[in-house]
Every structure is written in C-alpha cells, then in structure tokens.
Amino acid sequence: MAMDNAILDAFFEECEDLLASLVDGLAEMCAGTTDTETINAVFRAVHSIKGAAGAFSMDALVSFAHKFETVLDALRAGQITADDTPLKVLQRAGDVLSDLVEAERDGTIVPEDRVDPVLADLNDFLGDTQTDDDEAFSFEALSLDLGSADVSHSYLCTFTPRKAFYDTGHDPLLLIKALKTLGPVQVRCDLQTLPTKLADFDPQDGYLTWQVSVGDQSDDLKIREVFEFVDDLSDLQVTLADESADSVDHRVQSLPVEEGAALIDLPPPPASDDLPVPEAQNTQIPPKPATPDRGTRKSSASLRVDPERVDRLINAVGELIINQSVISQRIQEAALPTSSDIFSDLDDYKLLAREIQEGVMAIRAQPVKPLFQRMLRIAREAADATGKSVSILTEGEATEVDKTVVERLADPLTHMIRNAIDHGLEDPETRLASGKTETGTLRLTASQKSGSIVIEVSDDGAGLNRERIFEIAVEKGLIERDLQLSEPEIDLLLFAPGFSTASEITNLSGRGVGMDVVKTAITELGGKISIASTAGEGTTFTISLPLTLAVMDGMVINVGGQTMVVPIASIIETVRPTATDLATIGLQGNLLRIRGEYVPIIDLGARLGDHQASCSLTDKVLLLIQTEAVQQCALAVDEIFDQRQIVVKSMQGNYGEIPGISGATILGDGKIALIIDTDSIASQSPPHMPDPQNLTEDFRRVG
C-alpha cells in the first residue's frame, strides 16, 4: 500500500480504541443493558471502522463491517431483538472484526471459514428485514490525522484583531472575504468582550472576535495563509471543527454587518435557523456571550506519544535519581554544619526527583483492561473449541501496569487461559456428576498489593491431578520415580521445561509451548508465578509483578565489606538481635525468636560465597523478609547504611544470571551495588562447598 505508514498506524491505533469500546458495549449488552445508547455506541464503533477501512480500501474488512453494522442497525431500529443467541453471534462478529483488523495490520488474511459462518449467522438475523441500503455506506470521517489523504474537514478559525490591527488600517471583512474564496464559510461574531457601558467604549480599540468556519478544507495551511499578514496584529486559532456543533446552534442569529464597531447598537434580530451561509456579509452573532469553546473540536482525553520518547524520559529520570544520590553523597562528604539550609533543599530535591520519577512511570502505566478484553476473547474461543460452557469473570480491570508488562503479559496469559479451559475445567457432564454447575467459571483478576501487581487466573475445575503430573514427570525423565515430593513441589513440575499434561495434543493448548514458557516470560518481567490447587475445587495461578521495571526502593546494606541493596518491598522489619533472641538448631542452623515464632536465619554473606569466618550474629543486623518460597526468614547483614530509591540495571545483558542477585544499581559514588534477590536467596539450598578451582576464594579480595 502506497499510503503513508504513519497514517495507517494512526488508523490501527484508532481501531484499537474503537474495538475496545465495541467490546465494552457488547459486554454491557450481554449483561442485560438494552438502552439505545449502548447499542448506538457499538454501532458507531463498527461504523467508524468501516468508514476508515473504506478509505484504505480494505475490502474484506469493509464488507464484513457493513454486514455487522446492518444487523446492529436493525437491532437499533427494533427490527430484531437482542436475546441470548444474537448476542453471542454479535460477540463472535466482534471477534472476527478484530481479527480482520489485525490481519490488515499484519498483512495476513483471515481464513474464510473463520469469517463465513459468522457472516451467515448475521445474514440469518436479517432474514426478511434485510434491506441492504447503500446509504449505510456513507462515509464518516474518523478523527484521524489523515494528512494528505483526500478527506476534507471544516476548520474553525477564531480570529481576534487587536487594536494595532485597526490602527494599521486593516479590515476584517477583507479577510473573511478571502476565506470565502477557499470554501463555504459560516461567520459568527463574539461580542463578549464588548464593554457594556458606552462610556467604556474606545472606538479605536478592537473588541470583537470572529469565529469563521471554513468547509471543504484538506488542511489549515491555506487558512493560515490568509491571516499571514496580520499575524502579529491579531490572535488566531485554527482548529478542526466538530461537524455536529457548528451546524445546529439555534441561539445564533444572523444579521448583516459592515464593520465591527457598528455592531454595538444592533438589536437582536429574530432567531433564524442557522444553515451554512456562504455569504461573508451574513455574520451571525450569538445574543448571549457564547462559551469560547463552542464549536471547537472536543479535544481527546488522552495523548498519543511515541513510547520511545517516554523511554528516553525514563532513562533521563533514572540518571537524575543517580545524580541526586551523587549530590547528597558529595554534600555529606563536604561536612557542612547540620544547620545549613542545603540539607532541607536537598530533601526537597529528593522529593521532587521522586515525584518526577513517579509521574514519568505513570505515563507508561496502562490499565490492564484492553489486555483483559483480549483474554475474554481468547477464553470465548477456547470455550467454543472445547465445547465447554464457561462464564468468565474479570476484576480489577482498572489496575495500571507498566506498558511493557501489559504487552509482554499477553502471551503467557493467553496460554494460561487456554490451559485453564482446556485442562482445568471439566466437561459439562463431569461437572454435573460431581455436583457442580454445568457452566464452569474462569476468573481473571488484577490488583495492586504493596508494591506489586498481582494477576490471578483461577478456575473452579477439578484441580491439579498431582499423581498424573508426577507420572508424566517421571516418564519424561524430569525426576526419579523414587523421589518424594511435597504437593507444592509437584505443582512446580508443571513449570519444568518439556512438560505438558495434555495426554493428547489438542489444537488449543499443547501447541508446543508449555508452562515453562509462561514462567520464563514472567521471570523476565521480574515477576513470580505460583500455583494453588485444591482437588475438586479448582486451580489458581498467581502472577506477581513489580510495579515498575526501572526504579525501586531499596535498603542499602553492607555484607562482608560489599555494599548491596535489598528491595524494601520484601523487608518486613529490621532487628538487632540480642543473645536471647537467638537459638541454634542442628549443627549450624540459627533461628531468630520473634514474637514467639522461630524464623530461620540466613547469613547473607555466606550464602553469597563469603566463607570467611563471620562475626557473631549479635553484631549483625537481621532483616526479616517475607518471600514466596518461605513464609519468613531473617537475612543477617553486617550493617544498614541507608534507604533510598535506586535505578535497576540489568546484569543479564553483559554478564548473565547470578544466583541470589537480581540486578545492580549505581550508587552515589559511582560504584555498583548488587541487588539481592530475596526470593532466590531464601529458596536456595545452603551453598555448595566452594570449589577452590572455580570460585573466587576470597570474596573480599578486591574492591
């Protein structure tokens, strides 16, 4: 297609929004809403997609959208009623429509057997009522910036000459006449700023604002050209006019006008219908001060920004935060008197930096709603394919997650939902036999819990068949048969590479991607996935993800002379133990007694490979942490320095994974501090005896 890519991109972006409102509307209709506004919204979405697709001559899309729209139109007109069956068809039609849009975007073709049945169903509805009126094919301009595309708009110029304009002998009439040569114009004069008392009136001054709408324009360049000579003598705004707003305004009256100053004495003439008047002399004046925004296009509530720009901003903010810590360190080193104002200024700086960072991250945050809508569709398709009856519930659609996370969650979630429907939920017969309702429930929820986003996929199916999982793991050679595993350990086998529970490969799940792929995807996002399953009651997969990928709050600590960072999110409290708080179990195991509970102590230095004799635990600080692997444990560290916001730098790119370390950050002095992965530290079995050939014998050797 020779069309400019940017225009196409804008079209597809717009389509995404339209499809989202389509899905919304259909969902409302399914929920029992029958008001015309909902149906209208759905109709408008389909119609707009059709209109724009027509401009790009996407024939398949246009003809399907047309049929869809015809059905919706009939529904709107009450020729057919929306009960259960048509709604299902409408939803499927909505799915096919998104498929077609996606196909156009990716340059692929949707197989006919996907489109045709739905098309046939749509035709069935229409039955006799079908009057394939070509009128519905009328073109509706999308609010796209089509640039050079052959679409014309009305533009509204709001033109306010200043005193200098009149002083230099210009005449607004000439300009309006010039506009008239460009296309049909419609002129209004705003008297709002006119003094109410004659005494206040300066005949030399300009008080009037003209609002001229010029039709049939492809862009605003020509209009601006007209005003070029009076650029610095007047205020000019040229905006896209909203078609609906400028054609019907009954309060507007028309009157002949010769020049601005003459207007003040004019009595309001009788109201007349406001048809587009291609006469410059017919200036229309609202009798009451009109709201200045009248007639201008409603600005869209959201802003489209190239993600690249946001990423650049985020990087810059990352540097700002590092720079902030550099400066605080420098100031500390300067040993200024504590009364110095600079400390409170520094605190302000810190706060501002944090505010900027949060603001910037919020730009990237997106609600999970579109993702969930996509998942609903996947779930419907999966339910259709398996012949199971599934009701799908979503919660927390407004939860906001980083854009990258939303994008990269799509694949794992798709897989999990297909799995849940294919393997999780039972057949309707089995369900009835076990005393459950015939319709299975799939629940998709998102929520924010203390610094992380939690997404759950749960079904009320049969639960995991642990015996079979064990058997399969043995068959696939993943584990030894005589291995004793606890239930959670068996569940974790699902994530082992090369594991697939489907006894036969269905075309739904079991496409060669296993849960290990899901786990990898989640881990790459810095998240965790866990399973909870009760036999006969269902299975819940829980994904927890960090709020942001780039910045987090960390506690800066000292371990064996190395500065490291522990994420605040995982720390419950810090304890300086006394001898009575400590207990020993076995040969080396240490326990911390806290509020009557015994919590295992992990010597962080030793766990990270520092095998020098460490000092007694009473000289250390214990960080009580909560992880997924263990309920609670205490990390023994040498010292706590500070608590601050840190910018996470990945180690993966240039080095690779390090057990117990999730990344690195740059400290105020430019040195690197490693970030402790508390989960991996807590779940690691005690360190292997160091192999003197391979391991750094002396952890403290350098640095």
Place this chain on the structure above:
Amino acid sequence: MLDNAAKGDDLQQEFVTFIAGGQNFCIEITQIREIRRWAPVTVLPHSPRHVLGVINLRGAVIPIVDLAAKLGFAPIEPTERHVIIIVAVSDRIIGLLVESVSEILGVRQSMVKETPRTQEDEAVKAIEGIIPQEQDMTKIINLGILLPQSGHLAA
C-alpha cells in the same frame, strides 16, 4: 617493516597489541570500544575466578575479566598501572584486564597465519591466528571465548 609494507593495502586490518600473562596478544581494533585505567570493581558472588567483578561505565554495568586468568595464566594482581580494554562481543560489552597495551599494528590479511596445532590448552584454544613480527609474534584473541556457553559468562 611489515606494517609499513602493508600501508595502502585494501585488506589491511588493525590490531591493538597488549601483554597479558607476560605474553603478547592482540585484538582487532574494531572490536575495541575504549581503553581505561584499572579502577576498583564490585565483586560478584559465585563468579568464576577470572571474573573480577563489574564496573560502572557511564551508567552501564560492565563485567571485568582477567584475561590472563581466563587463558590459564596466573591471575593478575590489579594495580593502578593495569589497563582495562573494553571490547564488544556480539551484543555484550566486556572489560578485559591486561598488564599493558603496547601499540596499534596494521597488517595485511595475508600476514595473519593460522594457529599452529599444538597442545590444546585454554590459551591455545583462545587464539584465532598469529601475526609474525620481526623478533616475536603476536596472537589474535578470539573474543568468542568470553561468551557464555550456557547462558553464563562462566565459560
């Protein structure tokens, strides 16, 4: 002089020669990003002996490898006088700790000789070819040895 004769030849390559483990090695100049003085590193836990740690290179976290240790020589005790050569291998940026950098050598491609087959130790495996010089020779390091064999730099 060999490198003089090579001047103007289309297939001329340039190498940076340096000393590691007391021997003469070189790296193709296009693979080198910069050369820095040694600065203290942040030690990584569970790292192989030849990985000294990581440094902050203008906001990026770069691992530093003791090339001598990697090649099987005695590890270098880093001091201010030692040099880090920052190289780009595939997508990675890695710093190599060497004893000193000597010169830039321009040679024609035909001057690069294949590595003679000898006993295959770590150092020999890492050598891509040799360039004879008047009195000595210099060995071209195959930076591929620095890449992970299984997702880890600990090759």
